[in-house]
Amino acid sequence: MILEQAILNIKKGRKSEFESAMAQAVPIISSSPGFLGLEVRPCLENTSRYLLLVKWERLEDHTEGFRNSPRYQEWRTLLHHFYEPFPVVEHYGDPLPS
Amino acid sequence: MILEQAILNIKKGRKSEFESAMAQAVPIISSSPGFLGLEVRPCLENTSRYLLLVKWERLEDHTEGFRNSPRYQEWRTLLHHFYEPFPVVEHYGDPLPS
Numbered sequence: 001m002i003l004e005q006a007i008l009n010i011k012k013g014r015k016s017e018f019e020s021a022m023a024q025a026v027p028i029i030s031s032s033p034g035f036l037g038l039e040v041r042p043c044l045e046n047t048s049r050y051l052l053l054v055k056w057e058r059l060e061d062h063t064e065g066f067r068n069s070p071r072y073q074e075w076r077t078l079l080h081h082f083y084e085p086f087p088v089v090e091h092y093g094d095p096l097p098s
Numbered sequence: 099m100i101l102e103q104a105i106l107n108i109k110k111g112r113k114s115e116f117e118s119a120m121a122q123a124v125p126i127i128s129s130s131p132g133f134l135g136l137e138v139r140p141c142l143e144n145t146s147r148y149l150l151l152v153k154w155e156r157l158e159d160h161t162e163g164f165r166n167s168p169r170y171q172e173w174r175t176l177l178h179h180f181y182e183p184f185p186v187v188e189h190y191g192d193p194l195p196s
Binding site: 002003005019022023039040041042043044045046049050051059090091092093094095096097 | 100101103117120121137138139140141142143144147148149157188189190191192193194195
């Protein structure tokens with residue numbers, strides 16, 4: 001399992017619109033092959049910030065499958081205009097043994 | 099549940115030492131009241147980077163309980179010298195409904 005991670009900074013005054021748009025966008029990404037789950041959590045220290053965590057079976061399910069699909073165009077249209085700055089997206093592998 | 103999040107950037111050439119130290123440090127934080135779970139995942143895009151996610155019952159279990167305990171001194175001694183720059187730690191609340 002691969003964990004996609006991004007810190008989302010939302011433009012001033014747009015939080016509730018962003019939250020509605022995200023609720024519309026979740027079913028779009030959820031139907032993508034290899035999608036295993038998503039959560040968006042509000043930051044306690046910075047109220048215009050959210051943590052996005054998306055679980056994918058394989059890296060390519062996100063970087064190729066989703067991003068090259070028409071679903072990604074819908075996701076972009078719904079969400080990308082809320083971000084400032086545009087988020088850096090990274091991927092993380094299986095947890096270290098502990 | 100509160101999710102603590104930090105991006106850990108490890109000094110050049112110190113990765114395997116860091117991973118051993120983290121394996122020693124996990125039981126220390128795990129015995130802290132309110133601790134619910136921890137994962138450390140390696141970044142796929144940047145091999146000296148890790149994502150730390152720690153689940154706590156309440157924010158204060160981390161910011162007061164753990165950080166004011168002798169356990170935190172052990173955690174610091176084991177881990178803090180590996181980081182460059184020193185990580186920004188943030189806390190995130192319950193996920194948005196979807």
